[in-house]
Amino acid sequence: MIMSRKLLVCLVIAATTFSKAKAQSTNPKDTLNYYRGQIDALDSQIVDLLGKRMSAARAIGIYKMDHQIGVVQSARFDEVLQNAIKHGKGLGLSEEFIRALYNDIHKESIRQQEELKQTYHH
16 A cells, blocks of 8 residues: 555656647747746846845945945955855856956946945935
8 A cells, every 4th residue: 555655656757847848849939938027027036135235335335425435346346256256166156257246246236336425414
């Protein structure tokens, strides 16, 4: 009885997996649309996260102005970059890609903090 229950569970799992694989391979356009939908959702999350990151950068910019700290803190950027490179490598991302991405993010953070300096009043 226990053996047949285990067999039944295995068959159900196998059938479910097979039907999903078959559904994906039956209509390649549906599969392509599915993955494109995933990418669209992930892209939206990436932009949302970048917006949140810039919000934090602006808050840091205000703190820096209040405490007479310069906008660019090279040691901190190097630390963030090295952590991102290490994390990215673990996910199969090249160091070059991570460097380019974080250099662009850093430039935007600096731009936003510099813009704050022009409009911020204590």
